[in-house]
Amino acid sequence: MLDASATATARVNGAPNPLREGVHSDRIKDSCSIVFFGASGDLFKRMLLPSVYELRRRGTLPTGFSLVGFARTAYSDDEFREYCKKQLDEFAYGAKPEGSMWDDFAKSIRYVTADFDATTHFTDLKKILEQNDELFKTGGNRLFYLATPPSVFPKIIEQVAAAGLDPSNNLKGWTRIVVEKPFGIDLPSARALQAEVEKVFNESQVYRIDHYLGKEPVQDIMALRFANVIFEPIWNRNYVDSVQITSAETLGVEERGGYYDSAGALRDMIQNHVMNLMALVAMEPPATADADAIRTEKFKVFAAIQPPALAAVKSMSARGQYDAGTIDGTPVIAYRKEPDVALDSNTETYAAVKLFVDNWRWAGVPFYLRSGKRLARKCSEIAVTFRSIPHRLYGEKTDAIEPNVLVVKIQPEEGISLRFDAKVPGPKQHIRGVSMDFNYGAGFGVESPPAYERLISDAMRGDQTLFTRWDAVERAWEIVMPILQTWQDERDRTFPNYGAGGQGPQPARELFDEWRSL
Amino acid sequence: MSAVDVPSAVASTMTFIAYVDDPAIVTWMHERTRAIVEKHPARLVLLDGTLDQGSHQTHAVARTEWVLLGTRGLSPEQLRSIAHAFTRTGVPTVLLWAGHRILDDPIFPALNATVDSLILDSSRIAPGVAQLAELAEYFAQEPRLAVQDLAYLRLTPWQEMIAQFFDEPEFADELQALEHVIIAAGSQAEAYYLLCWLASRLEWSPSGAHQLKNRQGKPITFAFQPEGGPRRVRSVELRSQTSTFRAQLEDDDATVCLSVDGAKKRAMRCEPLHDIAIVDLLERAILEPQTSDVYRATVEMVRALLAKTGAS
Numbered sequence: 090m091l092d093a094s095a096t097a098t099a100r101v102n103g104a105p106n107p108l109r110e111g112v113h114s115d116r117i118k119d120s121c122s123i124v125f126f127g128a129s130g131d132l133f134k135r136m137l138l139p140s141v142y143e144l145r146r147r148g149t150l151p152t153g154f155s156l157v158g159f160a161r162t163a164y165s166d167d168e169f170r171e172y173c174k175k176q177l178d179e180f181a182y183g184a185k186p187e188g189s190m191w192d193d194f195a196k197s198i199r200y201v202t203a204d205f206d207a208t209t210h211f212t213d214l215k216k217i218l219e220q221n222d223e224l225f226k227t228g229g230n231r232l233f234y235l236a237t238p239p240s241v242f243p244k245i246i247e248q249v250a251a252a253g254l255d256p257s258n259n260l261k262g263w264t265r266i267v268v269e270k271p272f273g274i275d276l277p278s279a280r281a282l283q284a285e286v287e288k289v290f291n292e293s294q295v296y297r298i299d300h301y302l303g304k305e306p307v308q309d310i311m312a313l314r315f316a317n318v319i320f321e322p323i324w325n326r327n328y329v330d331s332v333q334i335t336s337a338e339t340l341g342v343e344e345r346g347g348y349y350d351s352a353g354a355l356r357d358m359i360q361n362h363v364m365n366l367m368a369l370v371a372m373e374p375p376a377t378a379d380a381d382a383i384r385t386e387k388f389k390v391f392a393a394i395q396p397p398a399l400a401a402v403k404s405m406s407a408r409g410q411y412d413a414g415t416i417d418g419t420p421v422i423a424y425r426k427e428p429d430v431a432l433d434s435n436t437e438t439y440a441a442v443k444l445f446v447d448n449w450r451w452a453g454v455p456f457y458l459r460s461g462k463r464l465a466r467k468c469s470e471i472a473v474t475f476r477s478i479p480h481r482l483y484g485e486k487t488d489a490i491e492p493n494v495l496v497v498k499i500q501p502e503e504g505i506s507l508r509f510d511a512k513v514p515g516p517k518q519h520i521r522g523v524s525m526d527f528n529y530g531a532g533f534g535v536e537s538p539p540a541y542e543r544l545i546s547d548a549m550r551g552d553q554t555l556f557t558r559w560d561a562v563e564r565a566w567e568i569v570m571p572i573l574q575t576w577q578d579e580r581d582r583t584f585p586n587y588g589a590g591g592q593g594p595q596p597a598r599e600l601f602d603e604w605r606s607l
Numbered sequence: 608m609s610a611v612d613v614p615s616a617v618a619s620t621m622t623f624i625a626y627v628d629d630p631a632i633v634t635w636m637h638e639r640t641r642a643i644v645e646k647h648p649a650r651l652v653l654l655d656g657t658l659d660q661g662s663h664q665t666h667a668v669a670r671t672e673w674v675l676l677g678t679r680g681l682s683p684e685q686l687r688s689i690a691h692a693f694t695r696t697g698v699p700t701v702l703l704w705a706g707h708r709i710l711d712d713p714i715f716p717a718l719n720a721t722v723d724s725l726i727l728d729s730s731r732i733a734p735g736v737a738q739l740a741e742l743a744e745y746f747a748q749e750p751r752l753a754v755q756d757l758a759y760l761r762l763t764p765w766q767e768m769i770a771q772f773f774d775e776p777e778f779a780d781e782l783q784a785l786e787h788v789i790i791a792a793g794s795q796a797e798a799y800y801l802l803c804w805l806a807s808r809l810e811w812s813p814s815g816a817h818q819l820k821n822r823q824g825k826p827i828t829f830a831f832q833p834e835g836g837p838r839r840v841r842s843v844e845l846r847s848q849t850s851t852f853r854a855q856l857e858d859d860d861a862t863v864c865l866s867v868d869g870a871k872k873r874a875m876r877c878e879p880l881h882d883i884a885i886v887d888l889l890e891r892a893i894l895e896p897q898t899s900d901v902y903r904a905t906v907e908m909v910r911a912l913l914a915k916t917g918a919s
Contacts, residue, residue, distance in 0.1 A: 104779070106773050107809065108769060109770050109774075112767050113895075147881055148764065148767070188857070188861075189864060190861070226775075
């Protein structure tokens, strides 16, 4: 839901601008400064800066705007502008920085060389933001973006408050904070981080980012369900046999071995990305399209999922770790041989869980969630398998009449396919399965804008729809904690238990023997 | 003409009928319309008035299909009938009209009768305002016409930038005190549209060949300067007694720099001139087929102003 300040028109006094009526514009109405904590890091240069520059290039940024970098590396404003230009030369996905457009954008870039432990540097930031209000007409509006390692989040939040940059001290405009994933590494750490956050910010000011939710196809799920009447009547336990949600990668851990070895697939993917997909599939239609209505319905799904009892973890989940193998004809090394990974690592690179949503709509329908690295094919999808027909009328004896399957494809293809059975033309009654495909990417020929572009602009607009609310984050941790605990406490001596380039480990097939082939 | 066997497309969002009678732009039309149906799966029916009747081609690729028909020599009724035969049911039918005339070409009303919405480009054929004048006249006769003129859609970023000047509360009064408008553009249609959009939003009315008056009856003069390539606006200047608001296209043709001079001078800033490629405009025209009240008022103003200026 847009907060009150964001719904104000560009004019704060007097009648609305008559030239605005009927003029199509994607421009963000509220002017603001956006502060990137950790602006010398990888996330900033590869994703965040290119996204902001593209928003500028498309004319989406507000008229009054300033980008402020805040990091340990020592730069002057001009040096940081030069740094940004260099990064954009390499990482911009639209036009490169040049000409009047870049010159104009560069003017709005400021920098604070900072030690996160020094309150004075946050006081310097406050002065710069106040200058920005005059120089760039940013209207007192501030968006803080935590692009640092998570361990620094609590310190930054504390210093923001100590320097008087907290929302309660901003009488001129709004103050919001974007918190990068992961939000905690388990339930206690997530609660501890939230305790720090809520000392300074209320929930309407917090934007917990999960870039996966900014992807266009993820947003298409709700449109598919709620913009069409044909799916909703059968979207329940009476017609659905099972739901499987897959997020499979061919990539290994790349340069993230150090981080990944302390995280694993359950924390890195299932607890956030995959469970959010599950919520979009299982949620009730929200009363309105505003952020809180949608996020409330998503939370209700999590609230209806019972965390597995410790004794049931083995029957409700499966884990795996990749060994050496071959992907696309290229040999790849085992997980334990990856840089910064322990030689005897117990970290799972594959996780599968079976969950039930104990409510009127879904009782008894299993939701199978899986995510893994170094699998046969890159594939993110949701497959809703419907029940078999109650009575067979057609088909020769040898014909298998398979159930209908609706697949929402998220990546690399973006679209929908529906599998149904049809009679083969001719005098015999042969029945054959056919798949009807619609591919969004190809169908509309539009490349989806990168998720960060969408999410940054949403945060500037005050739209929290695609950001995760605390109650959902907390409940998702509660659901996976018994599994995390068990996997942490019990080493899996079969690791590595699946070959790179394969379908995943044997225990996953024991959990569910009808996984769709990768 | 015999029916043409067209394979079914996998998905379809519309029937897209395009009519062209100018050999100079046939290839251009083929390329642009195919780009559109590549983006929006559709049945494209390209009616080519430069080819003899009976000639045809059909193509179907993974997600779209297109039909090219030579239509030279066909009567308007035959054309209407053919267009109708190729129309897919259950999805909207959109006509892209690239004929020379509107009012005096009987093919136009014949085809227009079969479609849900109409797209044309009143500055495509010539730098003058002949086709815009015809459109304004036709619009007066058919006020319920669902039409999108690419010449008008092309102005969206300019409208947005001009509006920006007056978002600042300090400039709200200046908007009501404008006295002079200068528009430099390569085609007159865009210049007229921009002026008349401004005039209709601010409730000005035509009072002479090169003059309007505001709500208080004070005169507002305007000048059009032919400058730059066809269908491109180069600059817009709005003057009040105390301020000059100027939006100037840079030499890169992609950036517009905005300045305010006078009593309340503002630092120059630059904005991207985006979404003016023809395929982007066509896409918008397709996705937003309804004619807005703002556009209706603008066209009415064009008609009223052209009646005063006698331009063509």
